[in-house]
Amino acid sequence: MNRIDVKRPRNVLDHRKKQFADPAYKESQYPHRLNFYSTPPTADITLEQFEQWAIDRLRVLAELEACSFRNKTPAETALHMKPLLDKYLPLDATSSNNSKLHLQRQKDHYSHFILRLAFATTEDLRRRFTRVETMLFRLRFQGDDSRERAAFVRTLNLDWEPVSEDEKRALSPQLATTIGFGYGKRAQQVLDEDWCKVDWMRVPDLVESRKVYVKAGKAYVPGREQQSMVLNAYTKRLEEALELTARALPRLDEDDRLTPILNHLSKNFVAPDAGYTGTGSAVEGAEISARNIDALSQHFPMCMTHLHRSLRRDAHLKHFGRLQYSLFLKGIGLNLEEALVFWRSSFSKITDDTFNKEYRYNVRHVYGDVGGDSNRRSGGYSPYSCQRILTEHAPGPGDAHGCPYRHFTLENLGTLLRASGVTDRAVLQGVKEDTENQKYHLACNRVFEHLHKTEIKRAKDDGVMTAAQLETIVHPNEYFKRSYLLKNMDKKTQKDVKMEG
Amino acid sequence: MPHSDPSPSPMEEEVAAVAGSSPQPEEDFVMVEAGEVQGVVEKPTTAAEPASAQAKADEDTEVEIQQEKKTEVKLEDLFAGMDSDDDDEFPSSSKPQESRSADTSDASFELLRIYYQRFFPWRYMFQWLNHSPVPTNDFKHREFSLWLHNDAVMRYQSYNTSDLFRKDVMRLMPRRIEIGPVYTADPRDRKMFRTSTAFQPIAKELCFDIDLTDYDDIRTCCDKANICNKCWQFTTMAIKVLDTALREDFGYNHIMWVYSGRRGVHAWVCDKKARALNDQQRKAITGYFEVVSGKQGGKKVNIRRPLHPHLSRSLDILKDHFLKDVLAVQDPWQTPEKAEALLQQIPDTELREALRKKWEASPGRASTSKWADIDALAQTSASSALDSKDLLDAKQDIVLEHTYPRLDAAVSQKLNHLLKSPFVIHPGTGRICVPIDKDRLDEFDPLDVPTLQGLVKEIDEWVETDGAAAMAAVDVAGPGGSSQDVKHVQDWEKTSLKPYIEYFRSFVTALMKDERAATVKREREEDGDVEIKVESMDF
């Protein structure tokens, strides 16, 4: 996020100008509400429109990403997004005969292409952009009028081969199992369904979850799952287009008027990880030092509590545990010197010599004190967000990292929670249900709310914090920060409480 | 899901890399730089401890200087290519002195030289990876990584011809060779490319890894690195299930199973279509095969009903193995604890109680009998609440838990994952990593696989007996064509390695034939040119 730094030789082809101004003026037509964005826009728009449209789309995308981090279901996401979409990026059905139809679709078309330019710079940005754009497309696809949607899908030339009635009949027992009719009257249901077959590589997610029958390299996809194929095609085409844009980017002219806008846009698309890169203290007034970590650990989320306890118990942490924990500590404001003191004293069973040889360098690397150019420039790694902890490097035996709500057995999770003062049966039951429904954020936030319920009530009553400031926590460092501030409300005047992060 | 310890930690590794490449007098090591050498920190005596993966940086300053050369340190990339297959890591029995010195006078080193010189099937290896008699980018842009005797790993090695490959191996005497992906460009030139898109992996065989340590909770005969013919059956059934699904479901034809030298097997799916799969597709196929999963030790089967066709077919393949190789041989529910674990999977309380009573009354009751008790008591005790479908589902889950393949997913999911080459020698057992003839799977005995020491002995004996006989035969035939044949008897043909190399050769021949047919077809389609040029295929 913080290294958008493309070197731009001058006097070369201006890719952006080409994309937006060439060939000569030709108004795009938008017969369908949905768009695969395969043709770049060609008409001129004003600089103001350029910026405003991009910002509006960015708002929508950022909110969509937040929904996914909070594990909202598709239905919850649709509900949550509706007012935002209506306001910033409305897109009506053709049948609505809305007079603004063309303008809506033009804005959708242009804003997509502007953000492509802004987000093609790094692999990370491209990946995230593709992900949220696919989410937006899915949302619209699901909400589209079914006749209009079918008409749109036909224009895509997706190369689906329909399954003949004879083949359906022949494969009926196998096909039945993939649509959930393994027992009873299944043959008719198989025949009623609209099947198509495609190379299995086209529908990897359906194959992975065994939701399709696979035979001789072909996946047999029931009508209800065909959405996934459209989405895959959308993702794939966007990925390829972004690669092409990325290759063209370094040729951009530096004094272009668009460059500052694009840079600004991409910087505003901040990952949840990035809020805590700074080495300054995350909370004012807190003493963030090696000797104070034990005291501060009362404000840690369970993942970090567990790491801290494991470290105290074993005087050691395995690699990913060290990484997750040292990044978190860096995020709460433990500086490099203190971090070295902390880790040295925590690994009490080893000699100075061993520590210096095997661990010192790693701690410094985390802080960007050593390592390659880019590591130093960016100040080392960013603390992990919940999303990262949940999805990367699942812990194995003997590991202490990861998310307890996701990676612990229910029994171990219960022990950890009770040891941390969560004994309320209703809360524990709620956590159990959350984790069973894979709503790990909810479980963590439930525990947070329980442990801080008095303070939260006061903060709300006194108007210290708005509802937005109490949104679902999706980052361990946010957990710490909020916990610390809530528990120390008395020590500070209202003015000092900064909760907007 | 990962069930083994995490791979050596990346941050530590890059440090270890530098520490590992201690000053080398030879120019060979010019290629070895920070970031390419993945430090193989060998501490044989503490191999099982987590600390064995820890970094060893002699000098902080030295490390820093080396680090500057790297353009980008990405956590994931640093170990993306590492082979997680611990089976093949170095055994605790190898003595540090032996493995650390690259002394050419060392006896084991000399054996290795003999092996590469006289036994290693260079020609077929080349054809296998090249898919054509004339060197193509499939071979030239392929990454090899060589594990040397001084603990360094040379990654991103590549060769323009089979001969150069052979010469380099003869020069460096790696104790292990790994095969990586084919890249968009020559791996040795990768530094010339600025962007990750210009130099990236584009093809590699689809690989699977089965390791018997993942079966430790259900095998009773052996544990850890040990195997015997009884627990080898888990591998046999896994191969049957996977091989069938890869052929029938995914339509692949060129699947080679390779013994990993100790306690597992690797699959190499070599079809052109399989080689081109991207990471997402590799992940998908791995997920398709994942049935037994679990966190923190407890392995669980979690599948939807009705059963997916792949799973009902797998059950058909596995049910006999379950009765014969698992219940009768492994007797998995022998102990009261294991029997109780089985009871926990019985869905009906009354039935569970009845079984518990019966088993407590006859301690040591064989697993086969216990299994039969379930159905018998379910019929007689006639519990009103018993749902026969629930019971059937539970029994299917139990069968799958004890027989269905358990894969190391990391090996299959990434295009750029390196895997140990066939025909290298396992350093712990001395056995050759030979391909397994799938049609004679039941005959395969992992304990009977040729070892390096054995091969050398066999060749000596051949000279004394068969060789003499052959020479006599030539005399009888008189001067003429047949004497030519005898002269060309390769060393491997004189040993027990012969059937394995012959199998490999036929596998490669079939692969090349398909590949050529595809090329011809494509050319014909592209040019509309009907003329078929068949190059001399020198098998």
Ligand SMILES: [Zn+2]
């Ligand atoms: Zn055994």
